[in-house]
Amino acid sequence: MHSETLSPVMSDALVILGAAGIVIPLFARFRITPVIGFILVGLLVGPYGLGGMVYEHEWLFYVTITDPERLEPFAELGIILLLFTIGLELSFNRLWAMRKLVFGLGALELLVISTLLAAFLSMMGQFWTGAVGLGLALALSSTALVLPMTGTQTPVGRAALSMLLFEDIAIVPIIFMLGAMAPYAQADGLNGLFDTVWQGLLVVIAMMVIGRFALPRLFAQAARTKSPEVFLGATLLVVIGASLATALVGLSPIVGALLAGLLIAETEYHAEVAGIMEPFKGLALGVFLLTVGMGIDVRTIWENLGSIALAVVAVLTLKAIVTGVLLRLMGARRSTATETGILMASPSETTLIVLAAASSALLIQPGTAQFWQIVTAIGLTITPLLARLGQVVARRVEPQPKFEGFSEDGEEPRVIILGFGRVGRLVADMLTRHDQPYLAIDSDADLIERCKREGYKAVFGNAARADVLERLGVERAPAVILTMDEPILAQRITRKLRSAYPDLPIVARARDSIHAAELYKAGASTAVPETLESSLQLSEAVLVDLGVPMGPVIASIHEKRDEFRERIRQGAALEHKPKLRTSTAES
Template identity: 75%
Template sequence: MHAMHISPTLSDALVILVAAGIVIPVFARFRITPIIGFILVGLLVGPFGLGRMVPQQPWLTWITITDPEGLAPFAEFGIVLLLFTIGLELSFNRLWAMRRLVFGLGALELLINASLLAGLLVLLGQYWTGALGLGLALALSSTALVLPMAGTHTPVGRAALAMLLFEDIAIVPIIFLLGALAPVAGSNGVDGLLDTLLLGVLVVGGMMVIGRYALPYLFAQAARTKSPELFLAASLLVVIGASLATGLIGLSPIFGALIAGLLIAETEYHVEVEGIMEPFKGLALGVFLITVGMGIDLVQLWSNLGPIALAVVSVLTLKAVVTGVLLRLMGARLGTATETGILMASPSETTLIVLATAATAQLIQPGTAQFWQMVTAIGLTITPLLAALGRLIGRRMDPVPALPDAAEDGDEPRAIIIGCGRVGRLVADMLRYHGKPYIAIDADADTAERSRREGYNAVFANGARIEALERLGVANSPAVILTMDEPVLAQRITRKLRSAYPGLPIIARARDPQHAGDLYRSGATTAVPETLESSLQLSEAVLVDLGVAMGPVIASIHEKRDEFRDAIMQGGALDHKPKLRTSTVG
């Protein structure tokens, strides 16, 4: 009988999917970020965990990662997707408005932290070139972990975003600098850097020009097919193509992903793209976190517990103090500066890349690189704990936290109109006339595009997906208006919204009184039957033409409308006999 062959790829995929299926719901139940869970899973199933026992217990192959190197591309893809979705939340106008923060606060935070860390390492006996490489590596902070926890629309999130954006831009010069400092480096290190930066400007400029005209057409064609698979394929084509374009010229692939996200954010399809990419981003990011956990060797950690603990505490404390003081000097509130400083204290996933570059360039010894990789892994693991600690201390220092700047970030609560047809446009016209902000969505790409061309604030998105509505700010919306002429879909959306947001006003268009009753039972705040409204409007016109004063007519119409609504909500038959006060025609 032939021995069963186990594919390492399938075996590792099974472990990751089981881990995701267990970690996410369990940690969500206890309101703990799954970030810690994924790292602990990597620690458990990695080569330094149960993987050590595979030679003695072959059955452990089924529950351990047998090919750690094979996960690296998937981990990198997770970071690429993360930067892509961050780009979707931004816009070029917003980045331009943040330019002083990015190149002012961001540059100061990185350079001061790197200089102080490098100086400290020189005092401890590290040669200056290796100390500079380590200082730059450890000064970086984790985009993958910080932004999902801080968001991008809070004071803490805005400050963190500015610093992280500069760090992402600085990765390429840092890597070239380390190459130029290498003992084996050629004389063209600076020339190579300049060539890459020039190529980068040309490629990014080309991407922006092509993306501005090609992306709306590409996603419009994908949306017209109403095929989620094709829409997903188009999204992946854009993000992977942009990442490859910047990667081929020597820039970071995550920079290309960020540019791709920014370009799509300028189109009306960004909500749907973000929603359809979310599950892939979460799973790929989970793979990255598992690889971080796999890099922690508990045996080595225990044997060097004292030095590693001292290094972790020293790096976190120095970065937290420097970042917090900088923010305070630039006018941030004490609570915001404190929370941001603590949150930004841990190293980054890109720290591992810079450490590997420094080791390859022979600026640091392999043992030194392994030590600081361990420090980095521990720093990443405790980042959620730092976030919680920062919030706690920040609130105590500043009991009244600063609110998001709605004018800057576009976070002003706005009504959401689902459906850009005749009724939806009329509702949008009335909201606009009275100065009420709104956004209209439609699952038909042509309808959404036509509405946008005609001046409506409309985007392509599927209102039946609660995730799409969440990205449009439904949690803070003053009302959701359902205008589509699809009774079953309207009821389904109403039930989902009422279940997720018990206090949300939901105003729905109904075909007739029976449909209105169904909508009320599904959770609608107000359901407006078209047949009754047309009858009431006809009655109003008749009474006015007969000479009845407008005031009593409007009052009687409102009274009859309330009577109909009560009857519909009680499930009774509508009584069309007059129950109103008589009025004398004057």
């Protein structure tokens, strides 16, 4: 009866959205990552939980998911979007600077851990081909979970990123190697690997060349429409198109997604793209985590509790020790090596893919594959706990240095200019003249293109969006300057900034004294009325022409400016007192 009233797709959508609406706020209240919540919900509503009781209690159909395979395309989309946003945080210059870490540390970490695991499993009775497949699968770590916890700017994040990038690159040759090791498939596997390598290389080069010229023009056209929907459509077109292009030649779709992110990161639209994609990435990643939870069979875990617990502890311990030691040998701090090693001990979502490839190649038995799938699911579930453990142990091993006003990648904090018209460019010129770093943001795509050609440091974005400002580093900015000629928008942005950053200096352009008073009430540190400045400039010009010495003129101008600003501030403060509101008309 339920199939006539509600389709399985609608039922699954109800469960997913319900989980997102309940899990995220509930776990945020207790300051627990929603990763655990999504996995536990997947376990509860999946086929090994309440989903297995649908035939006994038909009403459970509406709150459970009986076929996890229906969610796999959405879970894959979540991973693709995640890798795309990671690419947005990088750049080709930064990747080139990290090449020694990626192909040095990353390759060494994967090779050493997989070799040790394969040797141990072989000694335990696993045939050597299956041991190699299992070793490679279990040596991988979770890009989807690790990087959102660490970011890519911290020392831990950079170390993890270098290893995870190499693992993502190595997935394709690993899968083809397993195919080559399969019975009667050696020749086809090697030929397939060769074809994938040269075809994939051609596709990547073509994407890089075309993307350099096409993407700025595509997003410029989307930005001119002033429509978030068009901008989102253009972004999804690029991500999905790049993923399909690499998938068609045998590469993983996540390679295309990462490359698309890297290409967009080179344009002035990267902050706006990252902000507009954030909600979709989080929801799709939640779907992936639900599928992980659905693969956990509690009864099987209970029946094999001892061996599963031993396997989890052994794999995590080995990976943590090897990764930490390698990082120390590469010159990392003790705290960084410790925290990164413990966090990278977690398995990966791609471990499940490699296990499936090894099983289909007949390198391991189905029962063995299921055992390690459960170990992987448990490892993914406790990844947030590993992150917390790594932080605690790292602080015990070595106290963290104090923050000294510089970002983790060595870049100086910079002034953020919101609005980059005539006034904004003049402010930028003065900052440059006095060697003060800045970054401007404006929603006019043509203006940004022109300013970039003229050498200004400017990006496209919607300054009213808090997530866009966060990505530009507003929390580290020495000051924020609002120069847009939109009074209501300026007041709204000022209020949001003051609420989020109580100590942030906010300097705002005002049309007149009334608007300046409103900006002071919203939280501006300084509001500069245009009418006041024009009057002061006229007075200065007249006094100088009359022969008054420049020094006294400038001193009196500053005195009058300070006097006028103080009067505006006092008027704004008085309006906050209800009993005095009727007396402000005189101002």
